[in-house]
Amino acid sequence: MGRVIGDGGCNFELVDVAVHPEYQRRGLGYQIMEVLMNDLRANAPKSAYVCLIADRGAPALYEKFGFELTAPDSVGMAIQF
Ligand SMILES: CC(C)(COP(=O)(O)OP(=O)(O)OC[C@H]1O[C@@H](n2cnc3c(N)ncnc32)[C@H](O)[C@@H]1OP(=O)(O)O)[C@@H](O)C(=O)NCCC(=O)NCCS
Known part of the structure; x- marks a missing residue:
């Protein structure tokens, strides 16, 4: 499975x-990434602007579709409720 969420205009996130x-x-x-992209x-x-948080092992998959690490210019931040 895989989903794209976003505002339909400026910002999208692969989750x-x-x-x-x-x-x-x-x-x-x-194949999932091909369909989403x-x-x-x-x-x-x-x-x-399309972003995602890559878990262990996953960066290599996303790099195949052109995603690049944002660090050191910017770093991901999150909070779990
Ligand atoms: C990440 C995940 C979705 C990849 O799915 P998958 O069907 O195994 O991936 P694929 O077989 O299509 O592999 C595509 C590429 O991803 C990379 N990749 C996938 N799994 C990897 C692993 N465990 N370690 C390193 N690279 C990996 C490789 O570059 C691979 O290409 P290659 O086979 O030519 O080396 C799967 O491992 C998964 O569900 N993991 C647990 C959940 C998770 O971490 N999701 C990602 C959240 S960001």
Whole structure:
């Protein structure tokens, strides 16, 4: 699974990208990202900012789609309620 959330204009976030452990490392995560990124390219404004928080092991997947680390210029921050 995987989702894009956002305001439909300026800001989007990729969240909940996950493949069941029994099916990982078979290209499914890549296919999920292809669908999400194709949808963003087709529907998001060219100036849109798309971000995500990458868990362990995941940065290599997102780098394949052009995502870059924001540090040191900016760093992610979060709070868990
Ligand atoms: C991250 C996740 C979605 C990847 O899904 P997947 O189906 O296993 O990924 P793919 O088989 O399509 O792999 C695509 C690329 O991602 C990278 N990758 C995936 N799993 C990786 C791992 N455990 N360690 C390092 N790189 C990894 C590799 O670059 C891989 O390309 P390669 O096979 O040519 O080396 C999956 O491991 C997962 O659900 N993890 C638990 C939840 C999670 O961490 N989600 C991400 C939140 S940001």
